[in-house]
Amino acid sequence: MRVFAASLAEMWSPARKRNRLSPDEATAELLLARRHLGRHEPASERTLELVLAAAAGPATERELAGETAAVTAFLAALPEPEPARWPGPRRLPVLAVALVLVALVALCGTAEAGALPAPLQRLAHQAINAPAPSPAMRVPRPSADVTPGPGATGSQSAPGSSGPSQESRTGKPSANPKPTHTSDSHGNGQPTASDSAQPTATDNGKGNGGTPGQGGNPSGHPTGNNGNGNSQN
């Protein structure tokens, strides 16, 4: 637009318009541009120049009388600044993306540390090769056999129970992960598998089932029958 205005101004410059416009038009352009006419111009043109000069004269007191009211209205009409408490609608998407990124970074860090719940940790293991969940973190399946039977005390499980020990339920690794076996029905004490694997001298008085080389389990892990049945038969 400025280029257009500049070209227009050049087109109407006094030097060119004197050549193109009629004398009346050229004089009119000088008057409109508030340029002084020469003495050679007709008196009617000079009178018109005075009229236009008066119309564009300096401001009068009456015209400037309303300054105080105008400034007061200006101060009252100023738009109030936006409250800084809540970000504007433009910043909301940026804030949401930043929050999602922070949450993802925190999730990945927790997964790398192996501190996620087992299902999530398993998912992270598959997705980003995070450490697999440890067996101790597995959630135990509820089973009716877990309920201790009559006579069972402490860490002992009911006969035939294949459930985890009390320690394993609490998440602590058991010192003896193997299942215990009892022989209450035979009244021969309660040798456990660990006891049979490491027989001591006190076992001899109650049977030989635990003694290696007497038909017992050569591997040192006697079954329930071998521990007691052979000694009585």
Place this chain on the structure above:
Amino acid sequence: MLVGDFPEVLRRAAAGDASAFARLWRDTHPPLLRYLWVSTGDAAEDVAAEVWLEVARRIGSFRGGEHEFRGWLFTMARRKMIDRHRYEARRPVSPTGDGELLDHPAADDTVTAALEYISTETALALIATLPRDQAEIIVLRVVVGLDAGAVAQIVGKSPGAVRVAAHRGLRTLRERVAGATVTSPGRGGVTL
């Protein structure tokens, strides 16, 4: 015109500086009032107040130099003036006999006054006797100081149409003051 000071004055006014706004107002309000007076008569003060309220609300979003600012402001003024004309057309005001509500003075009376002593008000009254589009264009060019291109943008015409309207208006004015003796403050009288 503020010329070199305009960018700083505008920046301060946009930030809410009352003194900067007052400087803008003192520089621009007189030509605005004259333009509106020629176009709308006695409603000029009311329309000018509406224009400045609009300026106060939107000055923070304005970008440009002093000429662009004047074009922006007078475009707003013209729109509000048109709204005022439409409003008055729907609800015409019946004359009450009060001299202040009369229309612009007749051309003959104005010329008679101009013969004796030419003042700003008299000169504007003489211009106001022209057809409204011609009077509007002459004021925008002579009083406000805009070029033909800027005036064309404000009034929604081509620069050529603006030039033709201005020349016709000046020709009519010349005919009305022909043969008269005009005395201007600070200048000697011109005897025709």
